[in-house]
Amino acid sequence: MTRIYKKYIINSFKRVYSTFFEKNEEKIDLINELKARGLIEVMSSGLESKKKILTDQVSVYMGVDPTAASLHIGNLVTLLSLFHFYLRGHNCYSIVGGGTSRIGDPSGRTKQRKALKLDFISENALKIENQLNSFFKNGLIYALKRGYKASNVGKYYIMNNLEWYDGFLLFDFLKIVGSNIRVGEMLARESVKNRLNSDQGISYAEFTYQLLQAYDFYYLNQNYNVSIQIGGNDQWGNIVAGIELINKINNLKSEEGNSVSAVQPYGVTVPLLLKKNGEKFSKSIGDTIWLNSDMTTPYQLYQFFIQSSDEIVEKYLRIFTLLPLDTISEIIEQHFDSPDKRYAQHKLAEEVVMLIHGQEEMEKSKMATQLLFSDKERNKLEISHIFEMFSNKKDIITLNKEKVIGKTVPEVIKESGVLTQINKLLQGGGIYTIKEKITSPFIQITEDWLMEGKVLIFKLGKKRHIVINVI
Structure with missing residues (x-):
């Protein structure tokens, strides 16, 4: 063997070994990275002590129920945690709850959700599936600009849990899930205890929601080797229910002398994103920040x-x-x-x-x-810019010209219906046109206030703009 060829083999081995080592180190360090970013609130103790399981490719999942047509920024925290696994070469599953959303998760809720129509759920599920697909595609483009390598990423899958619930008989569900979870454990879950102690109470359907989420984890663990579930911190009880179900069934199989092929399950929760008043960002509270560009x-x-x-x-x-x-x-x-x-x-x-x-x-x-x-x-600034920026209906108000020209600023803003305490804001110097501060409640609006004779913009306080489309 020539010296040059021998040197080539040694250098090639070094490159391959170095690449392998770097990739594995990235996977091992992922937990530390997520902690440093504030993307882990709680995780299974076993995952912390055995985090070298991440040396190999693992499968991870998160779930979201399609109770609205879009994800919101609260969901984004969980989604980004999953995305970090994807960028480190792991398999990532996003599960849209086309089945579970028919019941409704009681976690973090003070009263029962209203029942949703099946067509509404199906339409939302399709929209969220498309949104998740776009997120992973756009997210990868963004990640490459921030130094991540396309060669290191894993695979992502988007599924609807209606696939395994559709046609699933109640008798089979009770045999597989119901016989392996104790009622005492279910009653001990924080989401259940809070509702039981409230005036609203909890319905049987909501009470059993944790069994459905537990079965999701079990199904994915058995069929796709999913070992880690990620969820919001209010999901910890449901995640634990899934871990316990998997372990219980595997232990029974082992005792009966049957082979157990499923991987060990773990759970990770991310911190809840809270508003200033302590409420979490959700789909049921006003002023939600959506990830759908038509909604926000x-x-x-x-x-x-x-x-x-x-x-x-x-x-x-x-x-x-x-x-x-x-x-x-x-x-x-x-x-x-x-x-x-x-x-x-x-x-x-x-x-x-x-x-x-x-x-x-x-x-x-x-x-x-x-x-x-x-x-x-x-x-x-041009009108085309304005309508593109403010496509949300609550920020663009259409008024007839006679309700604008010759009227005072308080009259027009009240007519638009966006603000009732107009005088207080006006006295504090908190109302502006696009050019200047409004200093008097008696100033009348004239034609030259309008941009291109069609649009009037008010700035209310430091943060909000409203657009009056004059027709």
């Missing part, structure tokens, strides 16, 4: 994150972006040199919109923000 425009998503407080912006950068942690530290350091410039908030908004909607929509949202909030750029 990219501009509105951008504005939501720009309005993040200094106290929370670093946390959000760690959770919602793929920026390296040391880069985030540098951003925060630069931010606090001049906090009034809101440098960190702008970076956060740019990254999140790019992740969800792509580079082009991020650039549009950034430009729109500059046009509306910068005196230097405002003269470039």
Whole structure:
């Protein structure tokens, strides 16, 4: 063997070994990465002590019930945790609850959900499946821009649990699931205890929801070797129910001398995203921030994150972006040199919109923000920009011309129905047109206030704009 050929083999081995080692180290360090980003609240003790199982490719899943037509930013926390597994080479399953949503999860709820029509659930399920598919595609494009390698990613799968519940007989369900879970354990779940102690109580259907989620985990574990379930922190009881079901059935098989091929199950929860009043972001509370651009425009998503407080912006950068942690530290350091410039908030908004909607929509949202909030750029604002930015119905109000021209600002804003305490805001100097502050409640609106004779924009306080479409 020649010296050159021998050297080539040694170097090739080093490259292969080095690549293998780096990839495995990335997988092992994933738990530490998720912890550092604030994406783990609780996890199975076994996963912490045996995290080297991540050296090999594992299968992980999260579930979401299609009780609305879109995911929201609360779901995004769980989805991003799953996405980190995907970027490290693992198999990721997103399960849309076309079956479980017919019952409704009582976790974190003070009263029973209203029953949903089957057509409504089916339509939502299809929309969310498409949304998840778009997220993984857009997310990968974003991840590649942030230094991740396409060669390292795993595979993602989107499934509907109606696939295994459709035609599943009640007798079979009771035999497989009901006989292996104790009522005492079910009653001990936090979501059940809270409802039992409330005036609302809990229905039998809601009480058994945890059995359905447990069976989801069991089914995926047996058929697709799924070993880790990720969910919001309020899902911990349901996740544990699944782990216990899998272990119980496997133990019985082992005692009977049957082979047990399923992988060991583990659970991970992510922190709940809470509003200032302590409520979690959900689909049933007003002012939800959706990931669907028809329900919350990219501009509105951008504005939501720009309005993040200094106290929370670093946390959000760690959770919602793929920026390296040391880069985030540098951003925060630069931010606090001049906090009034809101440098960190702008970076956060740019990254999140790019992740969800792509580079082009991020650039549009950034430009729109500059046009509306910068005196230097405002003269470039066009009507086409405005209707694109404010596609949400509550931000664009159509009024006849006679209800606008010659009327005072309070009269027009009251007519639009967006604000009742107009005088208080006006006295505090909190109402602006696109050009100037409104200082008197008696100023009448004239034709020259309208952009291109059609549109009137008011800024209410520091954060909100409304658009009056004059016809």
